[in-house]
Amino acid sequence: MNQTLTKRRKLRLESDSGWGYAFIAVALIAFCLFTAYPVINAFMISLQEYRPLGSTYVGLENFKNSFTDELFWKAIKNTAVYTLLTVPINILISFLIAILIIPFKKRTQTVFKAIYYLPAVASGVAMAVVWLWIFDPLKSGIANQIVMFFGMENQNWLGSSATAMFSLVLMSWLSSHGTAIIIYLAALLGIDNSYYEAAEIDGATFLQKLWFIVIPFLKPTTLFLLVTGIIGSFQVFQNAYLMTGGGPDHATTMVGLLIFNNAFTYFEFGEAAAQSLVLAAIIAIVSFIQFKFLGKDIEY
Amino acid sequence: MKKGLRGFTMLLTVIMLVSLLAACGGKNNNTPNATNNAGNATNSGGNSSESLEKDTITALLPPASANFQARFPEMEKEFNEMYPHLTLKIEPASWEDMTQKLDTQVNAGSPPDIAWVGSTAISKYAALDVLLDLNQVLSDEVKADYDEVPMKFFQLGDAQYGLPAYLAIHSIGGNKQFLEEAGIDYKAVQENGWTYDEFREAIKAGVVKDDKGNTSRYGFVFATSGVTSKDYLSIMAKSAGLPEYFDEDYKFTYTSKNFLGLLEAIRQMIDDGSMPKELSSIDAGKRWNMFLTGQTMITGKGLASFENSARLNNEKIKANDGSAVADSIEAEYIALPVPSFNGADYIPTAVVDGFIALRGKKEPSEAHLHNIGLAIHYLSSGSVAANFTNELFLSPVSESARNAEVLEVYPRSEENLKADEIMMSKAVAARTDIPTELAAEAIKIETEVIVPKLQALLADEISPQEMYDAVKAAAIKSFGEDGVVVD
Numbered sequence: 090m091n092q093t094l095t096k097r098r099k100l101r102l103e104s105d106s107g108w109g110y111a112f113i114a115v116a117l118i119a120f121c122l123f124t125a126y127p128v129i130n131a132f133m134i135s136l137q138e139y140r141p142l143g144s145t146y147v148g149l150e151n152f153k154n155s156f157t158d159e160l161f162w163k164a165i166k167n168t169a170v171y172t173l174l175t176v177p178i179n180i181l182i183s184f185l186i187a188i189l190i191i192p193f194k195k196r197t198q199t200v201f202k203a204i205y206y207l208p209a210v211a212s213g214v215a216m217a218v219v220w221l222w223i224f225d226p227l228k229s230g231i232a233n234q235i236v237m238f239f240g241m242e243n244q245n246w247l248g249s250s251a252t253a254m255f256s257l258v259l260m261s262w263l264s265s266h267g268t269a270i271i272i273y274l275a276a277l278l279g280i281d282n283s284y285y286e287a288a289e290i291d292g293a294t295f296l297q298k299l300w301f302i303v304i305p306f307l308k309p310t311t312l313f314l315l316v317t318g319i320i321g322s323f324q325v326f327q328n329a330y331l332m333t334g335g336g337p338d339h340a341t342t343m344v345g346l347l348i349f350n351n352a353f354t355y356f357e358f359g360e361a362a363a364q365s366l367v368l369a370a371i372i373a374i375v376s377f378i379q380f381k382f383l384g385k386d387i388e389y
Numbered sequence: 390m391k392k393g394l395r396g397f398t399m400l401l402t403v404i405m406l407v408s409l410l411a412a413c414g415g416k417n418n419n420t421p422n423a424t425n426n427a428g429n430a431t432n433s434g435g436n437s438s439e440s441l442e443k444d445t446i447t448a449l450l451p452p453a454s455a456n457f458q459a460r461f462p463e464m465e466k467e468f469n470e471m472y473p474h475l476t477l478k479i480e481p482a483s484w485e486d487m488t489q490k491l492d493t494q495v496n497a498g499s500p501p502d503i504a505w506v507g508s509t510a511i512s513k514y515a516a517l518d519v520l521l522d523l524n525q526v527l528s529d530e531v532k533a534d535y536d537e538v539p540m541k542f543f544q545l546g547d548a549q550y551g552l553p554a555y556l557a558i559h560s561i562g563g564n565k566q567f568l569e570e571a572g573i574d575y576k577a578v579q580e581n582g583w584t585y586d587e588f589r590e591a592i593k594a595g596v597v598k599d600d601k602g603n604t605s606r607y608g609f610v611f612a613t614s615g616v617t618s619k620d621y622l623s624i625m626a627k628s629a630g631l632p633e634y635f636d637e638d639y640k641f642t643y644t645s646k647n648f649l650g651l652l653e654a655i656r657q658m659i660d661d662g663s664m665p666k667e668l669s670s671i672d673a674g675k676r677w678n679m680f681l682t683g684q685t686m687i688t689g690k691g692l693a694s695f696e697n698s699a700r701l702n703n704e705k706i707k708a709n710d711g712s713a714v715a716d717s718i719e720a721e722y723i724a725l726p727v728p729s730f731n732g733a734d735y736i737p738t739a740v741v742d743g744f745i746a747l748r749g750k751k752e753p754s755e756a757h758l759h760n761i762g763l764a765i766h767y768l769s770s771g772s773v774a775a776n777f778t779n780e781l782f783l784s785p786v787s788e789s790a791r792n793a794e795v796l797e798v799y800p801r802s803e804e805n806l807k808a809d810e811i812m813m814s815k816a817v818a819a820r821t822d823i824p825t826e827l828a829a830e831a832i833k834i835e836t837e838v839i840v841p842k843l844q845a846l847l848a849d850e851i852s853p854q855e856m857y858d859a860v861k862a863a864a865i866k867s868f869g870e871d872g873v874v875v876d
Contacts, residue, residue, distance in 0.1 A: 141498040142518050142750060160837060225675075226667030228603070248614065248670030249848045334618065337669055337844035338851070353492055355833060356517060 131362040139358035151363035161364060163339055164347040165371070170254065171343065172322040175261040180314050182262065183269035184307070188299070190270070191277050198274065206267030217331035220260050221247075224332075247333050250340040257328050257341055269314050276310040277303070312383050316376050323372050344368050444757055445476040446764040448503035449494070451487040453554065453742070454780035456796075460773075468767050477764050495519050498750035502761045503768065505554070508542035508741040508819060512828035515545050521746040521753070522548040526762030534770055539786040541818040542741035545825070551745035552769040555783045558812040559624050559738040562691035564680065565721035567606070571595040571686060575723050579808035582735045585654050588728035592663040595686030608663035610679050611689040613847060614672040618840050620690050623738065625651060630733035634831040635823055636874060641831065641864045643839070644873040648860070650731045652853035656846060669847035681717040687725065693782035696722040696805050724805040726812055739816035741786075744769050784813065830867045838863040 135151050137144040155161050190201045208216060223231045224246035233243040246256045284302045293301070304311075326345030329335055335342035335350075344364065352361035452458045461479045468477040480501065482490050487505065494500045500519060514520050527549065532540070539553035568575045571594040583591070592608025599605045613621045626632075630647040642648070658664045665671065671679075677695075680688040681702055699722040705713035729735045744765045746758075753761070767773065775793035778785045782801065785791045842856040851859075864873045 139496075140517055141496050224670075226670035227665070243667070245667045245670050245848055248667060248844065250845065250850055334615065336618070336841050337848050338841045350836070353489060354836060355829070356492070356496065356513065358496065 131365055134358055135362035135366055137359050139356075139362075144359075147359065151359040152367070154360055155364050155367060160339060160342065161344075161347065164342045164344045167254070167339075167341060168323055168325065168343045168345075171258065171261075171325060172319055174254075174258045176315065176318040176322050178262055179266060180269065180311060180318060183266045183314070184273055184311075186266060187270050187273035187277060188303075190274060202267070202271055202274065205270045208264045209267045213327045214331060216264065217328065220332060224256055248337055250337050253333050253337060253340045257332060260328060260332070269318075272310055272314065273307065276307050280306045312379065315383070316379050319375055319379070320372050323368065323375075441474050442756065443474050443476075444760045445478055446503065446757075446760055447501040448477065448479045448505075448744075448764065448768065449482055449487070449491055449501040450479055450503075450505045450768075451482050451484050453505065454777040456780060457777045460776070464768075464773060468764065471767070472760075472763060475760055475763065477767075495747065500747040500749055502753075502757075503744050503746060503765050505742065506551070506745050508551075508553070508743065511543065511545060511550055511745065512823070512825045513832070514745065514747070515548075515550065516825040516829055519747050519749075520548070520550040521748050521758060521761065522550065523552070523746055523762055523765065524549045526759045527552075527766065531762075531766050534766075534787045534789050536786045538739070538816055538818045539741045539743075541821055542739075543743055543745070544819075544821040546821060551743050552765050553741050553743040553786050554769050554774060555742060555778045555781065556786050556813065556816065557692060557740045557742075557781070557783055558809060558816065559620065559689075559740055560691045560809075560812060561609075561611075561687055561689035561725050561727055562680070562695050563687040563723045563725055564683070564685075565723050567595060567683075567686040568723060571608075575725065576804065578725055579723075579804065580811065582726045583728045584732075585728045585730045589654075589658065589661065589663070592658065592687060593661055596663055604662065604665075606683060607665055607679070607685045609658060609687045609689070610664060610671060610676045610685040611668070612671055612673040612676040613668055613843070614670050614675075617673045617690070618844070619835060622651075622655070622839065622843050624690055624727055625655070625730065627736045627738045628727055628733060629654075629730035632736050632817065633820055633823070634835075635820070635827060639823070639827060639872070641834075641868050641873045643834075644861045644864050645876050647731045647733065647876075649853060649857040652846060652856055654730055655843075656849075656853050659847065659849070666849065669844045678714060681714045681720055683718045683720070689727070691722075691724060693724065693805070693809055694780075696724065696802055697782055697799060698722075700800070721802075722805070723802075724808045724812075726808070735815060737812045737816050739813075741819070784809075827868075834860070834863050834867060 134144070136146060136148060138147050138150075186201075186205065190198050193201070225231070225233065226243070226245045226248055227233070228237065228243045230243070230246075232246055237243060244252050246252050280302065284306075285298060288298050288302060324345050325343050326349060329341050329343045329346045330349065333341040335346050345368075348361045348364050348368070351357045351364065450458070450461075458481045461481060465477050465479060469475065488510075491500065491504050491506070495514065495517065506514070511520070524547070532549075535553060536556075539556045540549075542556075543549060543551040543553055563573075563575060565575070571591060573591045573594070595606065595608035596604060597606035611621045626643075626648070629651040631642050631645070631651070634641060634643065636642050659666055659668060676685070676688050677698075679685045681699065699720050702713055702717055703719045703721075704710075706717060706719055726735055726737065746761050746765055770787040770789045772790075772793040772795075774785055774787055774790035775795050778790060779795040779797070779799065782799065785793075838860055842851065842859050845851045846853060846856045861873070
């Protein structure tokens with residue numbers, strides 16, 4: 090009896106599927122520990138008034154408080170505005186840069202890829218310090234030197250509601266395109282040359298080739314960048330935290346920053362967890378809509 | 390797949406998993422749980438000399454002064470020589486990380502035994518029930534070592550949640566040469582203070598414009614951005630008849646007309662051209678740079694140690710040292726009190742930082758609590774306190790620190806020393822009676838309404854009346870019509 094069992098176990102381990110399960114287990118356990126468990130725990134905390142030495146169950150009170158909090162809706166609005174202003178334009182900028190890089194030789198392409206990817210490797214804090222210097226409100230600031238060259242007055246970039254959000258958006262437009270450029274370049278290299286050759290035989294212009302060949306072929310890549318870009322943008326925290334602190338007068342308070350403040354300034358972990366789950370639901374709905382309407386004719 | 394390769398891959402897989410799990414675990418000797426267990430072990434040991442059983446006390450401390458963290462190994466050694474059965478383990482943290490690191494540990498239920506905090510944070514931790522009352526372990530003799538005013542800052546009700554490290558006055562500071570050029574009798578101001586009207590005229594006189602009419606030097610610049618965002622208003626409010634958020638009847642005070650008067654004054658100083666219109670974006674580094682480069686006559690907030698920073702920069706300029714602040718000029722720092730508003734008395738903003746005792750999920754044993762008492766007193770008194778207060782140009786707040794010798798003597802201006810003494814003599818003890826729920830609600834109004842609205846006021850986006858109305862509405866929402874001051 091025992092011999093038969095041992096034989097069976099041995100067979101199971103020796104078969105490829107057994108090893109497959111064993112290897113999958115690593116990722117699965119990591120996922121359970123670092124993704125599934127925190128999400129489930131966040132849901133539990135969202136139903137509690139969290140205290141380190143003993144929490145109390147409060148039902149849906151934290152969700153109710155969030156939905157009736159004006160600041161929460163303002164933060165949602167700010168995040169949506171930031172996302173609308175940054176994600177599509179960033180994708181367009183990355184696409185244009187990739188188009189400009191693709192005609193170069195491989196080595197030159199690599200140099201450009203490295204240059205554009207450099208900000209992603211640099212510390213976010215260091216980048217924020219540089220941008221704070223650029224947005225110096227006094228006349229000596231770099232951004233102010235530029236606007237004053239055009240005859241305008243110096244601007245209080247991060248200290249005025251009129252310019253604070255724009256400053257964060259500008260910061261996003263002018264940095265962090267490295268990943269998207271690399272993905273676009275990989276996709277562009279995947280388009281077979283025969284399409285371009287056929288188009289040239291038909292006398293297609295550069296713009297026609299772009300419109301009828303490149304853009305349709307890059308649609309899955311664009312959808313991927315759009316979905317991941319919107320998810321990342323909805324979770325934006327660092328720039329608002331380091332550059333403006335959410336001010337002035339909450340003009341740049343994003344949901345991520347609000348959640349952070351609730352958790353680590355007021356120790357309202359329950360409300361922070363509830364808001365995190367609401368944010369996750371919003372992101373899921375937006376992503377679903379994108380796949381539903383933009384992903385119809387895309388094959389993977 | 391060959392057997393050997395499979396086995397090797399499996400081994401790597403197991404190592405990876407174990408590494409992941411090990412990273413999640415982490416119950417080592419450094420954790421407070423381990424130290425608490427040590428304390429429990431002493432209890433269960435049944436030894437007659439319980440407190441002499443081995444124990445470890447952990448502390449999370451920032452770079453309170455220039456050489457404070459460099460002395461940690463010596464401090465650990467000295468403490469162990471004083472109490473051979475005890476080990477003091479000090480974890481250094483940067484100022485940037487300190488609060489976040491502590492808060493994360495507190496909320497995970499495993500804080501260090503001792504942590505450095507500003508006394509204003511006590512109500513926050515008290516609301517979480519993680520503070521330890523040291524009354525039971527500190528003898529009367531130990532308590533008598535500390536000055537009464539700073540000691541009160543670490544009390545809530547009857548509980549003594551920690552011990553003070555120093556008391557610092559948040560003041561303002563001027564450039565001696567510019568003050569004299571503007572005709573300001575700074576010695577009289579140091580001695581007698583000044584009213585807002587006198588101050589307003591003085592900073593107007595300090596403004597210098599270039600040939601094109603552009604301001605090349607402001608009369609007054611105060612840091613209002615970043616970590617200093619709430620300093621400006623709170624420091625001025627102390628001397629505007631608003632010494633605390635709550636009056637004796639626990640009514641929220643920022644709804645009084647004094648608050649509106651202060652906001653109007655804050656706006657006036659910018660409209661006069663005495664302060665930059667970009668004030669809402671000036672952070673602590675920028676305003677100090679403006680002081681050293683001669684772009685402002687007076688700067689805030691000011692600390693006693695700024696005199697030394699200015700002196701060191703002056704020496705670098707004289708020595709033609711390239712590390713002096715770019716474009717800086719020689720500047721002699723003069724400590725000045727903030728003006729008083731609305732005809733109120735001058736009350737300096739006294740900042741008391743110090744050490745609190747914390748507990749985790751497990752109740753610490755009596756022996757462990759006693760040992761925390763020994764360690765916290767060691768850190769906040771004697772030569773340890775004498776040296777960090779000396780490096781910060783502050784006066785010690787304990788008798789034992791005053792009597793201890795310091796490692797290095799720094800030169801100080803007699804005028805500033807006297808001015809600081811006058812300001813310190815006017816410091817008032819902290820309120821220990823304000824319930825933690827009220828204090829927490831006030832902090833929320835401060836963060837969500839007062840600071841953001843102040844930024845908008847400084848940027849000229851709302852009027853003082855609009856800011857006053859917004860704060861009043863938020864206060865009534867939180868405390869009710871009867872919970873706020875109406876005058």
